[in-house]
Amino acid sequence: MxxxxxxxxxxxxxxxxxxxxxxxxxxxxxxxxxxxxxxxxxxxxxxxxxxxxxxxxxxxxxxxxxxxxxxxxxxxxxxxxxxxxxxxxxxxxxxxxxxxxxxxxxxxxxxxxxxxxxxxxxxxxxxxxxxxxxxxxxxxxxxxxxxxxxxxxxxxxxxxxxxxxxxxxxCVMVEGRCALSSYATGHSPNSQGVCSPAHAVRWEETPAGRQSRLNGILIDRYAPGEAAGYPTLCKGRFRVNDAVFHALEEPxxxxxxxxxxxxxxxxxxxxxxxxxxxxxxxxxxxxxxxxxxxxxxxxxxxxxxxxxxxxxxxxxxxxxxxxxxxxxxxxxxxxxxxxxx
Amino acid sequence: MAVTHAKSTDARALKLAVGPILYLWDRSATLAFYAGLCDAPVDIVYLGEVVCSKRRVMQKEDWPAVARALELAGKQVVFSTLALTEAESELATMGRIIEQAPGLFEANDMAAVGYANGRAFVAGPHLNVYNAATLAFLAARGARRWVAPVELPLATLATLAASRPEGLEIEVFAYGRLPLAFSARCFTARAHNRPKDECGFICGDYPDGITLYSREDQPFLTLNGIQTQSAAVQAATHIDALRAAGVDILRLSPQSQGFDAVIAAYRAAIDTNAAIATLPEPVLPGGYCDGYLRGVAGIDHAG
CATH class of the missing domain: 3.20.20.70 (Aldolase class I)
Structure with missing residues (x-):
């Protein structure tokens, strides 16, 4: 078949x-x-x-x-x-x-x-x-x-x-078992059918580069000329121990x-x-x-x-x-x- | 036997539960923790591994021995089971834990609900229960207690509690880093550039997980193997509001430092009928949070 x-x-x-x-x-x-x-x-x-x-x-x-x-x-x-x-x-x-x-x-x-x-x-x-x-x-x-x-x-x-x-x-997490979005924004796939919702996204141009925030939390920062993606929170760059990287998943x-x-x-x-x-x-x-x-x-x-x-x-x-x-x-x-x- | 708290005559007195250890602690630390709990003023203790099936530092006879000691000390013991179950070997282990559990077990996957087969169980926080029909389904399958999903607002919980199936107890995740997500990927191994299959149990080096910070140093999440948690510690301190919502049991999730003081703070609040529990200063970098209970972002903290 x-x-x-x-x-x-x-x-x-x-x-x-x-x-x-x-x-x-x-x-x-x-x-x-x-x-x-x-x-x-x-x-x-x-x-x-x-x-x-x-x-x-x-x-x-x-x-x-x-x-x-x-x-x-x-x-x-x-x-x-x-x-x-x-x-x-x-x-x-x-x-x-x-x-x-x-x-x-x-x-x-x-x-x-x-x-x-x-x-x-x-x-x-x-x-x-x-x-x-x-x-x-x-x-x-x-x-x-x-x-x-x-x-x-x-x-x-x-x-x-x-x-x-x-x-x-x-999705890097088990679907239906991820509350990352509601933790950051109050809205989740399970409850509202959204992840990292657009209303919580804020873009900023700063001397350090373009930044994306989700309900105020810095999700990523881009060097000049670097392609910037939608700030889905599991695909941001974060610091773990001494390294800054896509700690959960890359875009x-x-x-x-x-x-x-x-x-x-x-x-x-x-x-x-x-x-x-x-x-x-x-x-x-x-x-x-x-x-x-x-x-x-x-x-x-x-x-x-x-x-x-x-x-x-x-x-x-x-x-x-x-x-x-x-x-x-x-x-x-x-x-x-x-x-x- | 050293239950130090006064037995309340109020049938609605909140009970205190200690959740399963979500991290990989070594055997001696784990045994010492449970030996300590025998003398701690808590009512219920959850044992076993919920996060990663590879973690097996406890030996075969350890869990039954720990369970017996806690029961002799007057605690109700519940065996928790794995949340993310993929392999046949994991299902077999789950079946064996459920079969051998002397009393209640905690189901965190529908596979475990299937194993219940009429036996009484606790519907764990990783089953998605958001409405009365799903709660009724689980109660009909044998659920005697329900641990609400962490993102459920207290107001919603109160609605469900008001029409709860007869005899069903309700428990909330009151204290600890919130278990937010599961993945096939081990983020602790990834942070150490190790493949999951050669992780070397690196998560054992982090008894409270690895704090993940934003690039402006805000503690945001916690990596705990395949589980992602909040960096902030959930602190449900409004005892009066919890009781009014119909909550019966408060779950305190183990942390490696200062946990006795947390238990003592909740115990004191319950025994003195305080409206609000006064917690010690946070020992982990993320501070406290309580937004979920108020129906806003979980990371928020109103106190």
Whole structure:
């Protein structure tokens, strides 16, 4: 079975771009604090979602609705209403992180497919099987913490379909288990669907260079001429003992193309692209490149079925084109590659 | 047996718990710490490793012996389990700890909830519980106590406490460097330019983690292996507000220096029905923080 390509859409034009460039599925969120890309100007109202779902379905592309915050008692009614709306609009699956919401969805919309969000932090088969038994989840997105070998072992131990990240910004922490942003700013992925939110960012020009702050905390300082990136707090430069460096992670993107054959051979079902905050042009281009990579990889695997993992390396022009789109214009295999850890 | 605090007749008297040691202390320091706790005025002690499965300085018989000594001293003992579980060997260890735990165990991953299989457990701070439906799910699976996620505002906790499942106790992370994040990457090894697989247990050199500073020397975070903590120490001192919110237990997270004085400060506040606990001067460079409880940035400190 070929890998499925799951692409992000923060807006209707981005959804069209993903569909037109070969996504098997797109994932969207509704406006408001119910999903992990709760940025101004992003996400779908009900009418737009209906239009987008119709556009995708007419072209054989599925639409997943992400509702991957952990609602508090105050936001619970909005969250359950979002689930009802997704069901009403004919979404192909709900991407949820919160067990309480999974219970609600399983009880009220038993026919609606449930996917466990990466924010659900399930990194082992026992956790996945608990979610499957309790709520009937059919797919899970794995946090970016497992090596390729660990992914393969996990796939072999669970009946839940596995989706992994293939390209996009790199979370260095276990998704759903990171409160760094709320520690610094009061807003977190789990509670508000944001990380290092723009309203807390301040840029300063100083004699020492350009500086970025997050709620007053100095995240990085750039020498004249040095490229400055968005101050995601885990990608800043800090002092540890006597050294100033990217103590947690460099500004870089995840790119799993090098391990695509191994992921396919291990039984991974889908490759996910991060980036609902990205432009339609970006989404279209990344979708086109990933589509090509997945198809080339599948063709190579079909030619040498006995040797399921070797025999294919991503073409250099494809990697170069993806690097040009990547944060920091560079990429990493992240945790897929053990030495990164 | 040397429980020095007066048994309160108030059924709502807060209990004090000592959380699991989050750092790699050597065996003798660990044993000495727990020997000391036998005589300390605390009610509950959490044992075991939550952060890194490679840390194994305690020998096989050590934990049961420590548990027996604490129980003889009148403490309730809870075995905590790993938060980030990836390898099959880690799952097997988790299963064995849960099976052998004489009483409660603390689940910090859904795998541990799966292992509970009807047994009573503590839903640890690393399970994401933000609403009544998730709390009810865990209670139905056997949770008898819930340690709230560190970022949960006290007002939200109060709402959940008001409709809590019958018999469920609520615990908050009241004191210590806040456990904020987990990663596949070991940041302590990275800071020493060592691969994770050849870490040499360098985290053992930092009994309170490594403080990470901003480039203008603000203590910001703490590196503790694959865990990132706050540099500031959470100091939930408004005992009256905690009690009013429905909190039953205050968790004090171990630090290598001055911990006895912290326990004493909380004990005194509870026993004298003080509204606010008066803590000793901070011994770690980040000072105190309490923003999370007020629903603002965790690093904030109002006192």
């Amino acid at each position: 070929s890998l499925e390509l799951v692409c992000p859409a923060g807006t209707l034009p981005a959804l069209r771009a993903a569909v037109d460039h070969g996504a098997d599925a797109v994932y969207i969120g509704f406006r408001g604090a119910t999903n992990a890309r709760n940025f101004p100007g992003l996400n779908f109202g009900e009418a737009e979602a209906a239009t987008g779902i119709a556009y995708a379905h007419e072209r054989g592309t599925r639409v997943f609705v992400a509702l991957n915050i952990y609602p508090s008692p105050a936001t619970w009614p909005i969250a359950t209403e979002t689930i009802d709306r997704a069901a009403r609009l004919g979404a192909d699956a709900l991407i949820l992180a919160d067990p309480g919401l999974m219970r609600y969805a399983a009880d009220h919309h038993p026919a609606l497919r449930l996917h466990l969000s990466v924010q659900g932090s399930a990194t082992n088969w026992r956790a996945l099987e608990l979610y499957r038994r309790e709520f009937g989840i059919q797919r899970a997105v794995l946090p970016r913490v497992l090596s390729v070998t660990q992914v393969a072992r996990l796939v072999g131990r669970t009946a839940v379909e596995i989706e992994v990240f293939g390209f996009g910004s790199l 870089t993107s995840l790119n799993a193309l090098d391990v695509l054959p191994a992921l396919a051979a291990s039984g991974v079902r889908a490759i996910k692209v991060e980036g609902r905050q990205r432009s339609p042009a970006y989404v279209g281009e990344v979708t086109r490149l990933l589509r090509r990579a997945i198809d080339l990889c599948a063709a190579a695997r079909a030619e040498t079925p006995a040797d399921s993992t070797a025999g294919w390396t991503p073409p250099a022009d494809l990697l170069a084109a993806l690097d040009a789109l990547a944060e920091g214009r560079t990429h990493t295999l992240g945790a897929y590659h053990r030495p990164w850890q």
